[in-house]
Amino acid sequence: MFEIIKRWKSPRSTSSNAILTLCVITIFNQSLALLHAAVYKLSGSFLMIRIIHGLAAFIILGILATSKKTWPRKTSIIVFTLMVLPMFILAWETEILFSKMKYWIPLLPFKSYVTLLSFLVPGPYILNLGLITLFCLQAIFTWFYLDIPNAPNVILISEPYLSLMFTVTAFCILAFRYRDQKIIEELSKQKAQAEVYEKVARIFLSMRDKVNTPLQSQNLLVGILKKNPAIKAETIAILERSIESLERNNNILKRLELNLPEKSYDLMSEEEILSYLDQLERKSK
Numbered sequence: 001m002f003e004i005i006k007r008w009k010s011p012r013s014t015s016s017n018a019i020l021t022l023c024v025i026t027i028f029n030q031s032l033a034l035l036h037a038a039v040y041k042l043s044g045s046f047l048m049i050r051i052i053h054g055l056a057a058f059i060i061l062g063i064l065a066t067s068k069k070t071w072p073r074k075t076s077i078i079v080f081t082l083m084v085l086p087m088f089i090l091a092w093e094t095e096i097l098f099s100k101m102k103y104w105i106p107l108l109p110f111k112s113y114v115t116l117l118s119f120l121v122p123g124p125y126i127l128n129l130g131l132i133t134l135f136c137l138q139a140i141f142t143w144f145y146l147d148i149p150n151a152p153n154v155i156l157i158s159e160p161y162l163s164l165m166f167t168v169t170a171f172c173i174l175a176f177r178y179r180d181q182k183i184i185e186e187l188s189k190q191k192a193q194a195e196v197y198e199k200v201a202r203i204f205l206s207m208r209d210k211v212n213t214p215l216q217s218q219n220l221l222v223g224i225l226k227k228n229p230a231i232k233a234e235t236i237a238i239l240e241r242s243i244e245s246l247e248r249n250n251n252i253l254k255r256l257e258l259n260l261p262e263k264s265y266d267l268m269s270e271e272e273i274l275s276y277l278d279q280l281e282r283k284s285k
Contacts, residue, residue, distance in 0.1 A: 015076030018122040020064055022083055023057040025116065030054030046093045053086045073123055080122040084131055087113050088138060095142050104153045106146075110139040111166045118170035118177075125178045132170055139163060199276060 030050045037047050060079060064071070071079070091109035098104045114135050117128050148154055 015073050015080070015122040016064060016070050018120040019060065019071075019076055019080050019083070022080065022116070022120055023061040023064075026057035026083065027054055027061070030057070046097055049086060049089055049093065053083075053090065057083065077123040077127065080120075081127065081131075084113075084117070088134070091135070091138060092142065095146060099146055099151065099153070102153055103155055104151060105155050105157065106148045106151075106159065107139055107142070107163050110135055110142075110163060114166055114170040118173040121174075121177060125174060125181075128174055129171075132167070132174070136167055203276070 030053055033050045034047070034054070037050075060083070087109070091113065094109050095106060098106070098108075114132050117132050117135075121128050142148070143160060148159070149156070
């Protein structure tokens with residue numbers, strides 16, 4: 001149980017989280033359905049499909065709980081889809097069963113399933129969009145095939161407008177979640193770029209710090225050479241131009257340093273710089 005909760009909290013296993021939640025809801029739902037079947041002495045395909053669906057959910061839940069590795073994204077998407085497909089049969093069987101009872105509130109499974117699919121997204125949003133659309137088409141077919149408006153035992157509570165509201169709400173939730181995911185991905189990309197820029201800035205500042213001492217030594221050397229009449233003026237001029245170039249670059253780096261966050265002031269050792277450059281080379285291959 002603790003392993004299930006640990007996996008559900010993991011931000012790196014969104015697909016597995018969707019399957020975990022779907023399995024838990026399926027087990028709970030099928031348990032209630034089996035209790036309902038026992039009370040009303042129901043049997044046949046209604047009972048068998050629900051038993052198989054519930055057992056499949058229980059087995060998948062057990063595999064996820066005992067497995068130390070998170071399932072690949074493609075595997076999670078396939079398993080999630082296979083867990084959803086029986087719901088089309090269950091929704092139809094439920095409507096057929098309830099239509100023969102004394103009182104019949106139609107399209108209850110439809111509302112539950114489209115709401116569920118608007119929250120549980122194992123992978124590409126187009127998958128959930130397609131599944132919700134299929135449930136909508138099934139609901140329309142059920143409405144006309146079973147002639148729900150003219151059924152003598154039907155109890156219509158703001159139908160079909162209530163089901164339409166659930167459909168629109170499910171599509172809106174899915175759209176908002178897709179938008180939020182794109183925003184999060186863009187922010188993550190910008191954060192990664194900022195970290196790279198900051199690392200490069202730290203490298204430049206570290207190199208500047210290492211250059212400062214030789215630069216001061218060169219300034220001192222030029223001062224000493226100027227006092228020596230044996231040294232040609234051309235040699236001193238070359239050294240001075242070299243020092244001026246280094247000082248210009250140093251001043252640019254000083255201006256950069258003022259605009260960096262405080263944590264960027266931590267200078268890097270030569271080992272850290274070389275290790276970071278090795279990582280970049282490995283990623284580029």
